[in-house]
Amino acid sequence: MMQEKVDLRLSLSLHPSQNPFPLPSSTYSHSPFPLCQKPQWINNLLHSSVEEAQPMLKGIDVNRKPGAESVLEEEEGEEASSPGSTLSSVSGKRSERDPFSSGVVVHGLERTSSRGVSDEEDGEGSRKKLRLSKEQSAVLEECFKEHNTLSPKQKIALAKQLNLRPRQVEVWFQNRRARTKLKQNEVDCEYLKRWCERLTQENRRLQKEAAELRALKLLSPMQLPVNMMPPTTLTICPSCQRVISPSKSSNSSSTTATATSSSPPANRQHHRLFLAAPYSNPNPWALAPFGSAYLNRSS
DNA sequence: GGGGATCCGCCTATTACGTCA
DNA sequence: GATGACGTAATAGGCGGATCC
Incomplete structure (x- = not known):
C-alpha cells in the first residue's frame, strides 16, 4: 500500500431532507467541505493577488530543480497573457494552443517537464510524473474545501505558493473534482x-x-x-x-x-x-438528489 | 441583431508513472 | 528483482460560454 495516505475527505452524502436511508457523514455539497473551518491563511490566499501571496511553505518538497522559479515566472506571464498574445492566439486543440503542458517544443520555445527537469534529461517524449508532497496536497485540499474551482488569479497565487506550475494546480483541481464526482456517483448508486x-x-x-x-x-x-x-x-x-x-x-x-x-x-x-394533498408524486426519482450536488459548476 | 471565429475553462476518458505488497 | 494492483498526475479530445469582428 501507499505510505501515509492523505485523507481526501471524499465521504459524500445525499440530501438529508430527502434521504429515507440516512448515510453516514454529510460533507459534500457545492462547496464540498462546508463544515470544515478554514485557516486564516487560506482566506488570505484565496483573496490575494499574485503579489500578495505569501510564500508560506518554504520547506516544501517542490520536486523541482533550483531555478524552476524562472519557469514559473514565465508561466505566470503566459497565464496572464492577453487573448491577443502570440501563444494564446494559436487556435485549435489544447495541445496546440497550450503546448507547454506536455513539454514539447513549439515555435522555437522549450518548456520543462512537470518536475522541472528538462526534456533533455528526461528523454524525448517521456512523460515524467511528479508526486506532490504531503504539504502541497494538504494546501490544495484546503483550497479545494473553500472552492472546488479557482479563478486564474487564485490559481497563479496558489501555484506560486506551492512552487508548482499553474497548469499543475489546474490539473490537480480537475482531477480532484473528478474524484469527488466519482465518489458521489458511488453514493448515488x-x-x-x-x-x-x-x-x-x-x-x-x-x-x-x-x-x-x-x-x-x-x-x-x-x-x-x-x-x-x-x-x-x-x-x-x-x-x-x-x-x-x-x-x-x-x-x-x-x-x-x-x-x-x-x-x-x-x-x-x-x-x-x-x-387534501395526496401523494401526487410517487416516483422516487423525482425526489432523488441525483446530480444536483455536482452539476452546479458555479458554486 | 445574427453569425462565424477564437479563446478559455471545464469535463471525461484515457494514459502513464510512482509506489507498495 | 519481477510483477500486478492501485492511486494519481498528466494528456487528449470535446463542449459550452464569452468575446470580438
Missing part, C-alpha cells in the same frame, strides 16, 4: 440500490394486501364487519403505509378509515391532511 430494495419490499407488501382484499371481496358486503367494508377507492398513506379510504376518513370523525381503525385521532388528522 448505493442510494438507488437501497431505494430499489425498498420498492421491491413495498411491492410485495402491496401485492399481499391486494390479495387479502380480493379474498375479502369474495364475501358478501353484508357479511363483512363494519370496519372492514371495502372502500370505494384505495389509497396508500405514505406515512403510515396503510390503505385508507378517502370518503370515510375525510367525512366523518366517527367513521374510521378502513385499515386504520385503531389509529389514534392524530393519525386521522394526518390522513385528512394527506388526502
Whole structure:
C-alpha cells in the first residue's frame, strides 16, 4: 500500500431532507467541505493577488530543480497573457494552443517537464510524473474545501505558493473534482440500490394486501364487519403505509378509515391532511438528489 | 441583431508513472 | 528483482460560454 495516505475527505452524502436511508457523514455539497473551518491563511490566499501571496511553505518538497522559479515566472506571464498574445492566439486543440503542458517544443520555445527537469534529461517524449508532497496536497485540499474551482488569479497565487506550475494546480483541481464526482456517483448508486430494495419490499407488501382484499371481496358486503367494508377507492398513506379510504376518513370523525381503525385521532388528522394533498408524486426519482450536488459548476 | 471565429475553462476518458505488497 | 494492483498526475479530445469582428 501507499505510505501515509492523505485523507481526501471524499465521504459524500445525499440530501438529508430527502434521504429515507440516512448515510453516514454529510460533507459534500457545492462547496464540498462546508463544515470544515478554514485557516486564516487560506482566506488570505484565496483573496490575494499574485503579489500578495505569501510564500508560506518554504520547506516544501517542490520536486523541482533550483531555478524552476524562472519557469514559473514565465508561466505566470503566459497565464496572464492577453487573448491577443502570440501563444494564446494559436487556435485549435489544447495541445496546440497550450503546448507547454506536455513539454514539447513549439515555435522555437522549450518548456520543462512537470518536475522541472528538462526534456533533455528526461528523454524525448517521456512523460515524467511528479508526486506532490504531503504539504502541497494538504494546501490544495484546503483550497479545494473553500472552492472546488479557482479563478486564474487564485490559481497563479496558489501555484506560486506551492512552487508548482499553474497548469499543475489546474490539473490537480480537475482531477480532484473528478474524484469527488466519482465518489458521489458511488453514493448515488448505493442510494438507488437501497431505494430499489425498498420498492421491491413495498411491492410485495402491496401485492399481499391486494390479495387479502380480493379474498375479502369474495364475501358478501353484508357479511363483512363494519370496519372492514371495502372502500370505494384505495389509497396508500405514505406515512403510515396503510390503505385508507378517502370518503370515510375525510367525512366523518366517527367513521374510521378502513385499515386504520385503531389509529389514534392524530393519525386521522394526518390522513385528512394527506388526502387534501395526496401523494401526487410517487416516483422516487423525482425526489432523488441525483446530480444536483455536482452539476452546479458555479458554486 | 445574427453569425462565424477564437479563446478559455471545464469535463471525461484515457494514459502513464510512482509506489507498495 | 519481477510483477500486478492501485492511486494519481498528466494528456487528449470535446463542449459550452464569452468575446470580438
